[in-house]
Amino acid sequence: MGASGAAVDAGRLPLRERKKLRTRQALVDTALELFTAREFDGVTLDELVDSVEVSKRTFFRYFASKEDVAIAAEAQLWQAYLDEFARAEPDGPFLTALRTALISALEGMDADWERRFIATRRLIGRTPALRDHSTLTSFKTQELLVSELETTLGVDSRDDVRLRLLGELALGAWRCGAKNWVRAERHSTRRGTGARASLIQRVEEAFDAIPASLTLCA
Amino acid sequence: MGASGAAVDAGRLPLRERKKLRTRQALVDTALELFTAREFDGVTLDELVDSVEVSKRTFFRYFASKEDVAIAAEAQLWQAYLDEFARAEPDGPFLTALRTALISALEGMDADWERRFIATRRLIGRTPALRDHSTLTSFKTQELLVSELETTLGVDSRDDVRLRLLGELALGAWRCGAKNWVRAERHSTRRGTGARASLIQRVEEAFDAIPASLTLCA
DNA sequence: CAACTTACGCCACTCAGTGGCATATTACAA
DNA sequence: TTGTAATATGCCACTGAGTGGCGTAAGTTG
Missing domain, CATH: 1.10.10.60 (Homeodomain-like)
Incomplete structure (x- = not known):
């Protein structure tokens, strides 16, 4: 091909x-x-x-x-995420909206993106410079989402920390879910489950675990 | 001097x-x-x-x-934070322990550190390369804290997302609280309130706002 | 004061990233 | 079709961060 x-x-x-x-x-x-x-x-x-x-x-x-061209597949996902969230109707908790938009963006990517994304994540996994760059990109996406929230709510994030926290939570859940995804994908016993499906599942689990993490005790 | x-x-x-x-x-x-x-x-x-x-x-x-030498004051804080958290007795919610250790670390820094830290944050505020580097440093601190949590709990963070989420929450709260701190400090009306005290207050507010941010609705 | 260890200086080198300007290519209008 | 404006590209010289290797100086230990 x-x-x-x-x-x-x-x-x-x-x-x-x-x-x-x-x-x-x-x-x-x-x-x-x-x-x-x-x-x-x-x-x-x-x-x-x-x-x-x-x-x-x-x-x-x-x-x-040089890093930018290497993680182009990630940038594509973030663009899709931003578009998806901007398009979404505000309704219910914002954290849910942020979560839904992320999952939708993931589901909306085409098959060739998936192939490139997997290869990209593997590469990132073994390249410190790319790990850093990828992390930074997720933080920048987070800030863009907060800007979007600001305009939606008509509130300045300097006046309401909760907006920024929402950004941290959404992309934080992503970072947690995506962390060992490709590595785990390699020796995945359950074949048939698509790689993307397992990523989505991990991210969903991360979002689900947020409330429990707040109260996790010694 | x-x-x-x-x-x-x-x-x-x-x-x-x-x-x-x-x-x-x-x-x-x-x-x-x-x-x-x-x-x-x-x-x-x-x-x-x-x-x-x-x-x-x-x-x-x-x-x-070159970036490293510029943000040395931040690195000092992170080292103090890690020491503080490692020393802490596990008791109650981990998020509280993470929060307390951070505040203690901040309070434990000497006066000269404060002077240098303020100057450093101002510099970071107007230097994109340093903003990135600072963000990455907070992220790496976060990962070190998670390692510490892993050994304390005897649990691998790959098996329990909540550990990584705790890292995201703690340093996320820091990032939110520290964000516009120096800028706001400049035209601070209430003089007498020390710069450090206002930073601590901001960080505390960020931690406090976490539960509310989860349920923030349209 | 030796013998060892460890930090330092020097030098040449790689490579990412930039500024400036000439040239080629496409777009558009008559 | 041809002339012209707009814009993308190529070339070249340059800056500056970061590295490898090796000889030398300084501190450490008996």
Whole structure:
């Protein structure tokens, strides 16, 4: 199937835009292949850039850093999460809304994303620089969600800590659920259960465990 | 008072060790001065290293990165927090223990630390690279606390999400409470209230608001 | 005052990331 | 079709963080 990647949806865009999408996708796909084969630290940007036949200068017009291109699949998920949450009708506890939007975003990703996401998470698991970058990205997503909450509620998060806490809780649950997911996926006894389903389950369990964790005693 | 810094407690250590402490402290103090005066990005490592009359090679034997030396005051707090929590007797809800240990650590820091910590937080506030690094440091502290919890409870955090959630909650509350602290401190109307007291109050409020945030509705 | 250990300085090097400017390519209008 | 504006790319020189290796200086111990 080659390095097809995320199918480059060319929804009748002007030629220039289609080319940009192609370049971007080529960078993402090639990066993941190279990093998977020879480790993140074992591949220089110049190598990646040569493989795709693009100048280094151009690379930095698409991505802010070497880490960014490596975790592109995660960024895609966060974008979907933000969209999902922005679209959602406010109703009931916000923590539930944050939870539901996250699960919906996960369920809405396509099959090719799943393949790339699994490979990405494996790579992150064995690359300290990427672990840090991935963690930071989840924190930035958290802050964007809080901004969204602010506009929805018309409240400044500086006046109500609860907004920020909601961000910490939602992405915190994600971080807990996602933590050893890929590692556990490897020697998963119950085959047939999709990898994504098990991730969703872990995240749901994390959300469920929040109240109990508050009162966990010695 | 010069660049005295954290008083370099030379508790009758061998000469070599005292020299190392002095060098380390000189790096920390000078870094904070230079970064405060001319911004983190406006000072190169070579400049810092020349000011302290130490080779760059030596610098990296003391600190892992340029960011590390800038947020040394935070690292000190985290070390105190870890010590405090390790010393604490397990009793009652763990979240309370985590909270108490954090507050105790804060209260236990000396006056010179407070001065440096305030300057550091201001610097962090206007330096994206340091914001990221600071966030990551809090996250790593969180993981160390979870390890401590694991040994205390004899439970692997992979088997019980609640341990990791406790880490997220404790440091999450810290992040929320500390967020706009220095900025707010500037135009604080109520003078007399110490800066540290207001930080502690903010963190306490964040911990208090956790239950309410769970049920916050539209 | 030796013999050992440990920290330091120096130097050359890698590599991510940037600024500036010339060039190529696409978009658009006549 | 052709001319022109807009924009993406390439090239090149450069900065600055971080590393490896090795010789030297200083502290430690008998």
